[in-house]
Amino acid sequence: MRAAVITALTGPDAVELRERPEPAPEPHQVLIDVHYAGVTFPDVLQTRGLYQRRPDLPFPPGWEVSGVVRADAGGFRAGDRVAAMPMTGGFAETVAVDGSMVFPLPDGLPLDKAAALPLNYLTAHFALTRRAQLKKGETVLVHGAAGGLGTAACQLAAAYGARVVAVVSTPEKGEVARAAGAQDAVPVDGFRDEVRRLTRGRGVDVVVDPVGGDRFTDSLRSLTREGRLLVLGFTGGEIPTVKVNRLLLTNTSVLGVASAEFWATEPDYPRRQWRDLLPLIESGAIDPQLGPLFALQDAAAAIRELDERRAAGRVLIRTR
16 A cells, blocks of 8 residues: 655655555454545654654554545444544555544545544544533634634534634634634734733633643733633644743633543543534534645645645645
8 A cells, every 4th residue: 555654753854655565453443445634733743753652663644534444343334434543544545543533424524524523623622521611602712723723623612602712823814713613813913912802801711722832821811710721732832831820810720631642541532522523513513624635645745734834724635
């Protein structure tokens, strides 16, 4: 089979198309013929050896895929259309995935959109429902709102009845965030003042922050009393620190969101999450915003799209 593999930990340019043996599935795994793979920020990190998971080189990255089940396994039948989270290995024509990370698709959902669902929407669901305990009528501020995780957070928060304020770097990305359910879009520079204006000084209940960096302090200052700041990552490159006296003064919370680590300890949880999401997928309440599409041989360029912050909407790789 063909696969795009990381050959050195020097960045996206070290990703090359190679022939590899097809995986031999273990009894608990489902063999999937991949049609599309979603490109995610962990893929960017893995090209530099900066992610917690460090398989031996060379290896194919790829956290999420969609495709067709090859043979009966894990409660699925040959020919079933599925989405799946292999965590690594998705940038290939075939992948073996733990059955707990394979999800049935509604009839009519295109496979390209299916590939854009698992990692970001399950992570956003975990963040908003489990960690933040989001309530209808609350206000949610989303950083990186035009990216894959950002658009997922916007859509889910809106579907759960929250008001969504998107933080974006360009007007074009603001339109992507609005299409994903944000009622308002504010620029990165000066977002705290804009939040204060939009909420009439009250602040927001929840901040979704996959960026970190120097905007973190203003995110804390944007919270209302008993607000919650969700830490999902540090795409900005810098890991911020918290002066905890600020938490004490306003009874605010900073909450870590480590979905993959949680799934490792509760392997049945992703399937339960997917059942919660299916009605929203079927109704169109959540509908991934798609960005550029790349061929498998152009996987390095697809990863660069995220690495260089050009992507608006989900970047996908078509494998067949």
